[in-house]
Amino acid sequence: MRHSLAGRAETSMQARLLAQLRDEGPLSRVQLADRLNVSRTTIAAEVGRLTELGMAHEVGPAASRGGRRSTLVDLAPDIRFVGISIGATSMSVGLTDGRLSVIGTRTRACDIRSGPEKVLATALDEVRALLDEHGVTEPMGAGVGVPGPVDFHRGVSVSPPIMPGWDGYPVRDAVARELGCPVVLDNDVNVLAAGEQHAGVARTAKDFLYVKIGTGIGCGIVVDGELYRGVDGCAGDIGHIRVEDFGPTCACGNTGCLEAFSGGAALAREALAAARSGRSPVLAELLAEKGDLSAEDIAVAVARGDAQAVQLIRESGHRIGQVLASLVSFFNPGLIVIGGRVSKLGHGLLAEIRSVTYRRSLPLATGNLPIVLSELGDEGGVIGAAHLISASVYAPSSAEA
Amino acid sequence: MRHSLAGRAETSMQARLLAQLRDEGPLSRVQLADRLNVSRTTIAAEVGRLTELGMAHEVGPAASRGGRRSTLVDLAPDIRFVGISIGATSMSVGLTDGRLSVIGTRTRACDIRSGPEKVLATALDEVRALLDEHGVTEPMGAGVGVPGPVDFHRGVSVSPPIMPGWDGYPVRDAVARELGCPVVLDNDVNVLAAGEQHAGVARTAKDFLYVKIGTGIGCGIVVDGELYRGVDGCAGDIGHIRVEDFGPTCACGNTGCLEAFSGGAALAREALAAARSGRSPVLAELLAEKGDLSAEDIAVAVARGDAQAVQLIRESGHRIGQVLASLVSFFNPGLIVIGGRVSKLGHGLLAEIRSVTYRRSLPLATGNLPIVLSELGDEGGVIGAAHLISASVYAPSSAEA
Numbered sequence: 001m002r003h004s005l006a007g008r009a010e011t012s013m014q015a016r017l018l019a020q021l022r023d024e025g026p027l028s029r030v031q032l033a034d035r036l037n038v039s040r041t042t043i044a045a046e047v048g049r050l051t052e053l054g055m056a057h058e059v060g061p062a063a064s065r066g067g068r069r070s071t072l073v074d075l076a077p078d079i080r081f082v083g084i085s086i087g088a089t090s091m092s093v094g095l096t097d098g099r100l101s102v103i104g105t106r107t108r109a110c111d112i113r114s115g116p117e118k119v120l121a122t123a124l125d126e127v128r129a130l131l132d133e134h135g136v137t138e139p140m141g142a143g144v145g146v147p148g149p150v151d152f153h154r155g156v157s158v159s160p161p162i163m164p165g166w167d168g169y170p171v172r173d174a175v176a177r178e179l180g181c182p183v184v185l186d187n188d189v190n191v192l193a194a195g196e197q198h199a200g201v202a203r204t205a206k207d208f209l210y211v212k213i214g215t216g217i218g219c220g221i222v223v224d225g226e227l228y229r230g231v232d233g234c235a236g237d238i239g240h241i242r243v244e245d246f247g248p249t250c251a252c253g254n255t256g257c258l259e260a261f262s263g264g265a266a267l268a269r270e271a272l273a274a275a276r277s278g279r280s281p282v283l284a285e286l287l288a289e290k291g292d293l294s295a296e297d298i299a300v301a302v303a304r305g306d307a308q309a310v311q312l313i314r315e316s317g318h319r320i321g322q323v324l325a326s327l328v329s330f331f332n333p334g335l336i337v338i339g340g341r342v343s344k345l346g347h348g349l350l351a352e353i354r355s356v357t358y359r360r361s362l363p364l365a366t367g368n369l370p371i372v373l374s375e376l377g378d379e380g381g382v383i384g385a386a387h388l389i390s391a392s393v394y395a396p397s398s399a400e401a
Numbered sequence: 402m403r404h405s406l407a408g409r410a411e412t413s414m415q416a417r418l419l420a421q422l423r424d425e426g427p428l429s430r431v432q433l434a435d436r437l438n439v440s441r442t443t444i445a446a447e448v449g450r451l452t453e454l455g456m457a458h459e460v461g462p463a464a465s466r467g468g469r470r471s472t473l474v475d476l477a478p479d480i481r482f483v484g485i486s487i488g489a490t491s492m493s494v495g496l497t498d499g500r501l502s503v504i505g506t507r508t509r510a511c512d513i514r515s516g517p518e519k520v521l522a523t524a525l526d527e528v529r530a531l532l533d534e535h536g537v538t539e540p541m542g543a544g545v546g547v548p549g550p551v552d553f554h555r556g557v558s559v560s561p562p563i564m565p566g567w568d569g570y571p572v573r574d575a576v577a578r579e580l581g582c583p584v585v586l587d588n589d590v591n592v593l594a595a596g597e598q599h600a601g602v603a604r605t606a607k608d609f610l611y612v613k614i615g616t617g618i619g620c621g622i623v624v625d626g627e628l629y630r631g632v633d634g635c636a637g638d639i640g641h642i643r644v645e646d647f648g649p650t651c652a653c654g655n656t657g658c659l660e661a662f663s664g665g666a667a668l669a670r671e672a673l674a675a676a677r678s679g680r681s682p683v684l685a686e687l688l689a690e691k692g693d694l695s696a697e698d699i700a701v702a703v704a705r706g707d708a709q710a711v712q713l714i715r716e717s718g719h720r721i722g723q724v725l726a727s728l729v730s731f732f733n734p735g736l737i738v739i740g741g742r743v744s745k746l747g748h749g750l751l752a753e754i755r756s757v758t759y760r761r762s763l764p765l766a767t768g769n770l771p772i773v774l775s776e777l778g779d780e781g782g783v784i785g786a787a788h789l790i791s792a793s794v795y796a797p798s799s800a801e802a
Contacts, residue, residue: 149763149765158765159763159764159765161763206632207631207632219731221731221732223624223629228624229733230608230732230733230734230766231607231608231733231734231735231769231770232733232765232766232768232769233733234733234763234765234766235731235732235733236731236733237730237731237733237763237766238727238730238731240730240762240763241726241727241730241731242723242726242727242761252763254761322643323727325642325643326639326642326643326724326727327731329638329639329641329642330620330622330636330637330638330639330642330728330731330732331622331631331636331731331732332630332631332632332633332634332635332636332637332638333631333632334632360643360655361641362550362560362562362635362638362641362653363560364550364559364560364633364635365631365633365635365638367633368632368633369632
């Protein structure tokens, strides 16, 4: 009993030490002892143990602070994490070191609707190519993000509206079997939120929202520095919040959902309608050139001065702002980060989102509420996925296994 | 340095021990050691210290478990907490023992708009009467809930829409000065949520919402067993979430707010309109009898079979359900508790809230989501306020002071 408790405390100390090195880089034993609030003897013992395990090593001497020179401790240089960030229409896979610096990435188009076997096979092909390219034989773990609800603890996709064939699919175990390493599975917005927190604009935020506007719309929620997943793991599913009583039918079967007004798929549909009706001469031109339109074409039309395209962006931002205002009233976050493919459609979208959110929320909640674009783009998903698996690999329960 | 750390660890152990006795009642040293995962020697030392401080004492022997009989430890019988729960139109004050069992309560009508001096003077009169009645000279602390946003850390009301004169008023310090004991201030829904978690229907819930439908509408948020207050302390302000683009002007100055459709004040206004227009013969009759109508009169009219009153209740529930559905999609709670004066207007309201919430949320989030009425009524506010101050009095920073 006593022995097992002591063991757990040590492993938890290891996890904290590894996370400290991940987030801050090489530190002396003295600095580590200060940061973790334990004695230098304890730190020395832990560093020794981690060195034996091949997780940490000593690097050059620290800058002198007057006394005896201390040796810096760093994560082992050969630690590699895999990050797999799967969206509805494209995926990014990447390789990071122990500090989650990106060593290489690959991005590929994909169609989430082609089902888990095909999509995961493509992702694994890309991962293997990356591992080969960088001479990695044993990644320490892999994080996977998918664009829909997941059961985090079981590592499976759950009833994802835009992902036919994925319901109940054991994504985590399938990827772990193929790569021969521990894997965590989460939804794409949680992965992006984790990435933004580790390496992006949310580095100092404790309570924030990451809103992804892609084909669908979702939200990662961070409470006191930790991802909040909700009781069933589906917190943040804001794409299906009602914004109108009526409206286009959503993939979920309801009408009036935010996603059915403002998601990338909805915008592409609106762009087509505007082109065909003649309301937008520029979009009509683009349609004639390309044979089809995407949400991105609206940005092109805006750049060419098309009034209807400007209006589409504004309406989309307006609906998103209405929902964000509700969330601000409810959650009172310290920061909202906007990301995803559609967020890049130009400043008009963000301006409208900000304007409606600030106007519709109580002054107290918006007095100091930055609403900013994500800094990381595609790399955010890779870093976030790597972060999730690093937390799991460095943490007690996994490290003991 | 070492000394101070050890001191902090001990105080935190005291806080955990006191909270354990508060929530579970008398326990033997062996049970306490098991529950808190520390040695019996540590527990014996802590119990000794708490006995000296007059916080704990020994009671009769525990039921034998075969070995040596162990003596039960309990909170000191003379610990008294004051709970003050102020609503927009009425207040409850109460006295509890250390385990937060209610010893006495008093309820009085009040008008929050008459300003902090007058309202707090009334509350303090009631508290003093209660203290006298029960022979209490030194309460250990008091919790105060007010129906609007507060700055929890500074203990002041902040820009409350329905509370003219309260903005920036130092409620906590004013009450502490009068009662001569530590005080915490929070908003009424947080207080009610804390009460429901300690003694009501949310006892086993880790992530839940407490929705108060009174004159206004607000929401207490519990994440992982702890109240979530948001970055500025105004999380849960759901009364000002937009449900329509147009509608009656709200106290906050916007239009289309939930509260302006479904709060008690809005319902009273709707009832008056229905009575005066002749749409509701029963409400017209009640108006003639009483000279004015309140939200409660709608329930009377429903009981007398008035179709218009049924419709008013249903529309109110419908709007509330729409907002709750958004919150369920965003937050994925494990339980929603509905309380407040207006929640007692009959089963029709709850039925409509449930129906809309379940229909508009994704199946994953509502598969196991009870939506239930509060069990505690007025006592909930008293117990919740006492709970907040007990947590503060038992916890490290206050216990050190």
